[in-house]
Amino acid sequence: SSELASLKIRLRAAVRQIPDFPSKGILFEDIMPIFADASLHEALIRALDLHVSQTYGPDEKPDVVVGLDARGFLFGPSLAMRIGAGFAAVRKQGKLPGPCITAGYEKEYGQDFFQMQSDAIKPGQKVLVVDDLIATGGSAAAAGSLVKQLGGTLVGYVFILELDFLKGRDKLDAPVYTLLSSQ
Ligand SMILES: O=P(O)(O)OC[C@H]1O[C@H](OP(=O)(O)OP(=O)(O)O)[C@H](O)[C@@H]1O
Ligand SMILES: Nc1ncnc2[nH]cnc12
Numbered sequence: 302s303s304e305l306a307s308l309k310i311r312l313r314a315a316v317r318q319i320p321d322f323p324s325k326g327i328l329f330e331d332i333m334p335i336f337a338d339a340s341l342h343e344a345l346i347r348a349l350d351l352h353v354s355q356t357y358g359p360d361e362k363p364d365v366v367v368g369l370d371a372r373g374f375l376f377g378p379s380l381a382m383r384i385g386a387g388f389a390a391v392r393k394q395g396k397l398p399g400p401c402i403t404a405g406y407e408k409e410y411g412q413d414f415f416q417m418q419s420d421a422i423k424p425g426q427k428v429l430v431v432d433d434l435i436a437t438g439g440s441a442a443a444a445g446s447l448v449k450q451l452g453g454t455l456v457g458y459v460f461i462l463e464l465d466f467l468k469g470r471d472k473l474d475a476p477v478y479t480l481l482s483s484q
């Protein structure tokens with residue numbers, strides 16, 4: 302829609318690119334300016350809400366939005382509330398109380414672990430996974446595996462940005478939507 306197109310232009314202009322952070326050769330996509338401005342923050346949630354309503358019919362609407370620790374927590378809960386879904390957290394290991402399930406994933410140096418609480422998703426619930434950015438896809442693939450371990454139906458992934466050259470989406474087995482074009 303033309304509304305979505307103009308929201309995207311405003312949001313793209315707000316993302317800052319920082320060379321050589323956190324290490325030399327990395328061009329870091331900084332999304333924090335979006336949240337510094339209430340009207341851009343609203344534009345982000347509106348744009349993602351439009352994507353969800355244009356993509357999922359009344360019977361396919363996500364029941365749960367799953368956000369990834371930490372930057373997926375910046376907008377996952379507000380998107381969930383906007384679309385009338387619950388929110389569940391994927392956290393780095395050791396942060397969640399009670400029974401949890403765990404999935405390992407590859408990072409630039411070595412492995413890390415993600416967890417979800419075992420009751421965060423009920424079997425058969427439709428789940429949308431959200432994060433700020435997909436790079437290698439390792440984080441998102443681990444989150445998807447946790448959702449499936451809990452019996453959730455993965456209906457898609459949503460990112461603000463994608464590092465296309467890393468082909469992270471090839472690691473994911475549900476439809477992938479990226480709001481803004483990027484590196
Ligand atoms: O596709 P990948 O190669 O897995 O990389 C993408 C992930 O990397 C960043 O998170 P990071 O864990 O660096 O930090 P955060 O806690 O600030 O979200 C980013 O927010 C994504 O979650
Ligand atoms: N280039 C990048 N910018 C921001 N977050 C990232 N996570 C992994 N690569 C990134």
Ligand SMILES: [Mg+2]
Binds near residue numbers: 369370372432
């Ligand atoms: Mg992250």
